Amino acid sequence: MDHERFQRVAELFEQGCRMPPERREAWLRQSAGDDESLCAELRQLLAADARRAAEPDDDPLARAARRVTAEALDALAEETLPRRLGRFAIEAVLGAGTSGVVFRARGDGESVDVALKVLHGGAGSARAHQRFRNEAHILARLRHAGIVRVTDSGVVAWAGRQAPYLAMELVEGERLDAWARDHRPPPAARLAVLRDVARAVDHAHGHGVVHRDLKPANVLVRPDGSPCVVDFGIAHALAALDLTTLETASGQLLGTLAYMSPEQVSGERNVGPASDVYALAALLHELLMGAPPLDVRGLTLPAAARRVSEGVPPQLQALRDAHGLALGSVVERALRRDPSERHATAGAFADELQRLLDGGLSVEPVHPRSVGAHAVAARRGPALSRHLPAATALAAAALIAWAWSARPPGTAHTAGVPERVADRAPASGFRVAGAHSVLTPHDGGQRQRLVQAATPGQLSRIAELRRLDEVGGLSAATIAELSENLVATGDWDAAIALERRMLANAVAREAGSAVEVKQSTRLGWLLLASGREAEAEALFARARALQPPAGPVSPAQLEARVGQGCCLSHDASRRAESERLILDGERALEAALGADDARTQRALRCVVALLEQLGRQDEADRQRARLVGP
Amino acid sequence: MPIDDVYEDLRRLAEAYFRRQDPGHTLQPTALVHEAWLRLAQGPAIADREHFLAVAATAMRQILVDHARRRGAAKRGGDASRITLDDAVSPAPAPALDLLDLDAALTMLARLDPRKARVVELRFFAGLTLAEVAAVLHVSAVTIGTDWRMARAWLSRELGSAVA
Numbered sequence: 001m002d003h004e005r006f007q008r009v010a011e012l013f014e015q016g017c018r019m020p021p022e023r024r025e026a027w028l029r030q031s032a033g034d035d036e037s038l039c040a041e042l043r044q045l046l047a048a049d050a051r052r053a054a055e056p057d058d059d060p061l062a063r064a065a066r067r068v069t070a071e072a073l074d075a076l077a078e079e080t081l082p083r084r085l086g087r088f089a090i091e092a093v094l095g096a097g098t099s100g101v102v103f104r105a106r107g108d109g110e111s112v113d114v115a116l117k118v119l120h121g122g123a124g125s126a127r128a129h130q131r132f133r134n135e136a137h138i139l140a141r142l143r144h145a146g147i148v149r150v151t152d153s154g155v156v157a158w159a160g161r162q163a164p165y166l167a168m169e170l171v172e173g174e175r176l177d178a179w180a181r182d183h184r185p186p187p188a189a190r191l192a193v194l195r196d197v198a199r200a201v202d203h204a205h206g207h208g209v210v211h212r213d214l215k216p217a218n219v220l221v222r223p224d225g226s227p228c229v230v231d232f233g234i235a236h237a238l239a240a241l242d243l244t245t246l247e248t249a250s251g252q253l254l255g256t257l258a259y260m261s262p263e264q265v266s267g268e269r270n271v272g273p274a275s276d277v278y279a280l281a282a283l284l285h286e287l288l289m290g291a292p293p294l295d296v297r298g299l300t301l302p303a304a305a306r307r308v309s310e311g312v313p314p315q316l317q318a319l320r321d322a323h324g325l326a327l328g329s330v331v332e333r334a335l336r337r338d339p340s341e342r343h344a345t346a347g348a349f350a351d352e353l354q355r356l357l358d359g360g361l362s363v364e365p366v367h368p369r370s371v372g373a374h375a376v377a378a379r380r381g382p383a384l385s386r387h388l389p390a391a392t393a394l395a396a397a398a399l400i401a402w403a404w405s406a407r408p409p410g411t412a413h414t415a416g417v418p419e420r421v422a423d424r425a426p427a428s429g430f431r432v433a434g435a436h437s438v439l440t441p442h443d444g445g446q447r448q449r450l451v452q453a454a455t456p457g458q459l460s461r462i463a464e465l466r467r468l469d470e471v472g473g474l475s476a477a478t479i480a481e482l483s484e485n486l487v488a489t490g491d492w493d494a495a496i497a498l499e500r501r502m503l504a505n506a507v508a509r510e511a512g513s514a515v516e517v518k519q520s521t522r523l524g525w526l527l528l529a530s531g532r533e534a535e536a537e538a539l540f541a542r543a544r545a546l547q548p549p550a551g552p553v554s555p556a557q558l559e560a561r562v563g564q565g566c567c568l569s570h571d572a573s574r575r576a577e578s579e580r581l582i583l584d585g586e587r588a589l590e591a592a593l594g595a596d597d598a599r600t601q602r603a604l605r606c607v608v609a610l611l612e613q614l615g616r617q618d619e620a621d622r623q624r625a626r627l628v629g630p
Numbered sequence: 631m632p633i634d635d636v637y638e639d640l641r642r643l644a645e646a647y648f649r650r651q652d653p654g655h656t657l658q659p660t661a662l663v664h665e666a667w668l669r670l671a672q673g674p675a676i677a678d679r680e681h682f683l684a685v686a687a688t689a690m691r692q693i694l695v696d697h698a699r700r701r702g703a704a705k706r707g708g709d710a711s712r713i714t715l716d717d718a719v720s721p722a723p724a725p726a727l728d729l730l731d732l733d734a735a736l737t738m739l740a741r742l743d744p745r746k747a748r749v750v751e752l753r754f755f756a757g758l759t760l761a762e763v764a765a766v767l768h769v770s771a772v773t774i775g776t777d778w779r780m781a782r783a784w785l786s787r788e789l790g791s792a793v794a
Contacts, residue, residue: 003741014776014780
């Protein structure tokens with residue numbers, strides 16, 4: 001039967017339906033003629049038609065179809081959510097994975113609900129099931145506040161198969177990553193939780209059980225902040241399964257890979273407590289940096305496995321910068337590829353974390369403004385948070401401008417290194433990324449190179465200045481270089497302190513002078529860029545208010561106009577004023593100094609940032625084209 | 631509205647649905663599909679709704695057939711006690727139709743006449759009335775009526791005694 005023939009049949013059928021029954025046979029002969037099979041076909045179809053009901057929904061076919069689809073749906077439901085399993089009444093699905101399902105259930109005659117983890121019956125071999133049961137018995141012996149308590153284990157019949165199960169205390173809590181995201185705890189609190197997890201893991205190690213699958217999903221944080229490790233040892237039972245048999249809920253497998261130690265991924269034999277130590281460090285890394293050390297999101301399975309077993313965590317320097325060398329080195333050690341180089345036990349790892357906590361890891365971030373999901377607690381100098389609020393877009397522009405050729409007019413460019421530093425700053429410098437101008441400071445490597453570029457003399461000067469010694473005796477040019485160097489190396493506090501010194505000196509020498517105006521403006525830019533807008537605005541306002549000795553408004557005062565506009569940009573009620581100050585100021589600078597002057601360029605950057613913030617992208621692009629340099 | 635998304639939505643919805651809000655009540659796929667629509671779109675335009683249903687019917691069919699296949703054996707008869715008979719179902723349990731047979735027959739029909747198969751699919755798996763089917767397929771109700779009549783006759787004959 002093909003398409004065309006079917007159409008013919010359909011046509012004839014339609015006619016036949018309209019034919020009164022007694023005339024049908026004759027009509028058939030006439031229409032179908034010699035084609036016996038066609039006649040037979042039509043006779044059958046017309047007979048079937050005779051059995052149809054008047055009401056389409058009443059039709060036997062429709063009824064039968066309804067029945068069978070309902071049945072199919074029922075079977076699907078039963079597999080998804082059985083009503084009973086063994087002695088447990090099933091209430092809800094708490095979670096599901098490739099290996100099994102976790103239900104909320106209540107055993108007959110019991111008064112509390114439990115978490116019932118059931119392996120899909122038939123998954124893996126009988127040996128895997130046996131191992132599951134063995135692990136269950138071991139787990140039943142573990143008693144620790146940080147480890148979920150096992151109450152029962154066994155086998156139930158599910159969907160016609162024998163499914164191993166584990167009944168556990170039902171832990172009220174959030175997954176570790178959800179907890180961090182929702183509650184935004186300070187770093188010290190995150191460390192404390194990880195320390196508690198490490199202690200729990202250590203307890204299990206003492207009983208000969210290695211978790212092997214520590215990941216955010218397996219650590220629940222209770223409302224009181226205490227963590228609980230779940231799914232203990234289950235991964236071990238599943239290790240017998242060939243990875244390829246696991247379905248491509250590949251997101252789930254990748255979730256595990258990210259925390260898996262290299263030796264686990266490679267399937268080597270030396271998997272032991274040190275593997276759990278690695279995972280603990282990976283968790284800590286994620287809590288502090290927002291992602292595990294080797295992020296495998298978006299990778300294919302083989303690529304992810306490769307990354308884990310061969311990759312080098314890229315964010316360790318950033319972690320050191322943000323949280324200090326001590327914490328950084330603890331994490332680093334625990335993440336070593338060679339298990340023997342890591343902390344030998346989870347307990348040792350926990351002790352290290354405790355030591356860090358005792359040593360007073362600062363809980364409050366240095367810049368309240370810079371609190372993000374992963375608040376930075378700086379040890380030496382502010383490390384600019386990666387998440388400055390949108391309002392500091394203009395501060396960011398100022399920052400670029402300042403870091404790049406920010407020499408006050410009249411200072412000589414000295415040959416050699418200082419110029420290289422200044423030249424280098426823009427190339428590897430602060431970048432304003434995206435409409436919200438998230439500022440990304442130099443990464444550690446670049447910073448290191450910048451410091452290395454300074455001469456020994458400069459470095460010792462920097463060191464001296466950080467102790468805020470006498471700045472007298474240094475030329476303005478040297479001060480400017482040093483100040484830039486400090487900014488470039490991320491030591492904002494020292495740079496600001498230095499500039500303050502300079503300002504104080506200028507005021508002491510001659511209040512209200514042009515020097516004071518210039519110095520105020522310089523300091524203003526620095527403060528603005530580091531987020532201290534209120535103070536910056538005060539300085540800019542003062543600079544503008546000071547009367548120049550003679551002649552037109554000085555460039556420094558024009559700059560102060562732009563700077564003040566930037567400060568006001570985040571204040572919604574003064575937005576119009578802000579816009580006017582920036583645009584007018586830039587125009588005036590251009591008229592006075594020309595478009596290519598460094599000061600005009602700085603103002604132009606602010607204009608571009610302003611226009612982008614206002615959504616005037618075309619104008620912004622036009623202005624951006626006039627910028628020299630990055 | 632790509633079918634994979636709808637498939638996933640229906641899947642998740644099916645799982646959420648089966649929390650036994652109403653134990654003992656057999657869920658009709660059509661109810662599920664309509665619920666899925668309500669959840670997936672607020673204040674739908676008619677055109678969107680019909681398009682959704684058209685896609686959902688196929689998705690639902692796929693879900694159920696895939697599941698039946700995974701279960702291995704064809705579901706024959708089934709446990710009468712597990713199914714709550716609703717008004718639309720005849721009280722006399724007939725030798726039941728097999729879902730996989732129905733699916734196979736429909737697939738065959740689709741090769742011979744795609745639109746007729748579509749009519750059946752929309753009726754059985756999305757629970758549309760003939761008028762609604764006509765709207766979805768942008769064809770007159772009369773034509774759909776004719777399609778249905780032929781399709782049911784052909785299917786009945788194909789599926790034999792399983793259909794009363």
